[in-house]
Amino acid sequence: MNEIKVAVLGSEGVGKSALIVRFLTRRFIGEYASSSECIYRKRLSVDGKQINLQLYDPCSQAYEGRSTVNEQIQWAHGFIVVYDISDRSSFLTAKAIVHLIRELRLGTGKRNVDSLIFLVGNKQDLCHMREVRREEAQCLAAECRCQFYELSAAEHHQEVALIFFKMVQNANVGSKAKERRRRPSGSMAKLINNVFGKRRKSV
Numbered sequence: 200m201n202e203i204k205v206a207v208l209g210s211e212g213v214g215k216s217a218l219i220v221r222f223l224t225r226r227f228i229g230e231y232a233s234s235s236e237c238i239y240r241k242r243l244s245v246d247g248k249q250i251n252l253q254l255y256d257p258c259s260q261a262y263e264g265r266s267t268v269n270e271q272i273q274w275a276h277g278f279i280v281v282y283d284i285s286d287r288s289s290f291l292t293a294k295a296i297v298h299l300i301r302e303l304r305l306g307t308g309k310r311n312v313d314s315l316i317f318l319v320g321n322k323q324d325l326c327h328m329r330e331v332r333r334e335e336a337q338c339l340a341a342e343c344r345c346q347f348y349e350l351s352a353a354e355h356h357q358e359v360a361l362i363f364f365k366m367v368q369n370a371n372v373g374s375k376a377k378e379r380r381r382r383p384s385g386s387m388a389k390l391i392n393n394v395f396g397k398r399r400k401s402v
């Protein structure tokens with residue numbers, strides 16, 4: 200069974216828990232307990248494969264024993280970085296997080312990071328209070344080569360579900376490619392055997 204870990208990051212109150220709960224239960228309940236970080240688990244079938252999905256929801260309030268953003272970034276395969284379209288400072292935080300993810304992941308040689316960072320502008324239903332233009336966020340996403348979505352956890356179930364499925368799909372494709380790179384194909388293995396086998400004999 201494939202295990203896929205996704206961290207949902209962003210500043211306090213942007214709707215990280217709301218998005219996760221919407222995806223897991225299809226419901227928007229309005230208020231979410233957030234006294235500690237937690238990992239939600241869900242089994243999914245994606246492209247005919249069973250996937251164990253783990254979703255990390257950090258708690259924005261400071262408390263002892265809390266993992267650092269660096270640890271969260273090392274733990275996860277994929278990232279959903281959330282901001283609130285009616286709160287400019289949350290967009291700046293999201294921008295910093297996206298840059299940090301790219302820096303840390305590229306530094307550890309994990310190069311397939313592009314398809315595994317989603318920038319998500321939440322609370323689209325509050326567009327009358329908008330502080331972050333859609334075009335600005337699109338520009339950031341293009342600059343950081345990540346995918347961009349704008350939606351409302353309060354109003355959209357399908358869009359929210361689509362984002363999580365897409366992330367799992369991308370992570371799954373990435374892990375399949377990695378497996379293929381690690382394991383030489385039958386004909387390639389034969390070729391390697393022929394070349395190196397023959398050489399060994401003649402030494």
Ligand SMILES: Nc1nc2c(ncn2[C@@H]2O[C@H](COP(=O)(O)OP(=O)(O)OP(=O)(O)O)[C@@H](O)[C@H]2O)c(=O)[nH]1
Pocket residue numbers: 209210211212213214215216217218228229230231233257258259260321322323324325350351352353354
């Ligand atoms: N209008 C509106 N409110 C939302 C939406 N999503 C979340 N909220 C509200 O925003 C507040 C914060 O939501 P949470 O899901 O707790 O945010 P969080 O990012 O998990 O917050 P922390 O756990 O404190 O980091 C709650 O009052 C939610 O009801 C949305 O799409 N539209």
